[in-house]
Amino acid sequence: MKTPKEPTEKQRNFFEDVHEVVRLVPPGRVTTYGAIAHYLGARHGARMVGWAMIASNPALGLHAVPAHRVVNRNGLLTGRHHFATPTAMQEALEEEGVRVENDEVQEFKRLFWDPSIELM
DNA sequence: TGCCTGACGGAAC
DNA sequence: AGTTCCGCCAGGC
Numbered sequence: 001m002k003t004p005k006e007p008t009e010k011q012r013n014f015f016e017d018v019h020e021v022v023r024l025v026p027p028g029r030v031t032t033y034g035a036i037a038h039y040l041g042a043r044h045g046a047r048m049v050g051w052a053m054i055a056s057n058p059a060l061g062l063h064a065v066p067a068h069r070v071v072n073r074n075g076l077l078t079g080r081h082h083f084a085t086p087t088a089m090q091e092a093l094e095e096e097g098v099r100v101e102n103d104e105v106q107e108f109k110r111l112f113w114d115p116s117i118e119l120m
Numbered sequence: 121t122g123c124c125t126g127a128c129g130g131a132a133c
Numbered sequence: 134a135g136t137t138c139c140g141c142c143a144g145g146c
Contacts, residue, residue: 011143032129033127033129034130045128046127046128047127047128047129047140047142048141048143049128050128051126051127051142051143052127054127070127071127072128073130078128080127081127082127
């Protein structure tokens with residue numbers, strides 16, 4: 001039995017850390033996978049942050065995680081296909097006043113919320 | 121068992 | 134300044 005379907009404790013902690021940070025992102029603001037990774041110590045790639053996000057999605061009980069506020073470093077909605085509908089992410093953002101055009105957050109630089117700065 | 125891919129990012133060219 | 138390559142680590146086939 002070496003195939004743990006359940007995440008290891010270490011991974012679970014990682015998930016929770018990521019989710020916790022995402023929950024702290026204020027409405028109308030956005031952050032990035034890399035920023036979160038950096039805030040948590042950058043020990044793992046930003047890719048792992050995205051991976052952690054997937055782990056939050058399905059549970060759905062965890063909907064408290066505003067995943068739509070996390071985009072990639074270019075302000076692109078790279079994770080939109082993981083939402084219920086391809087447009088759900090953009091709609092959620094626009095509902096908070098974030099303008100999105102062509103899958104790209106407008107004024108991304110101004111709306112960017114960096115946990116390692118805001119949360120210190 | 122091994123190769124490819126991926127909610128990424130930064131360095132190299 | 135735009136494009137390509139490589140590293141990160143886990144999962145799928």
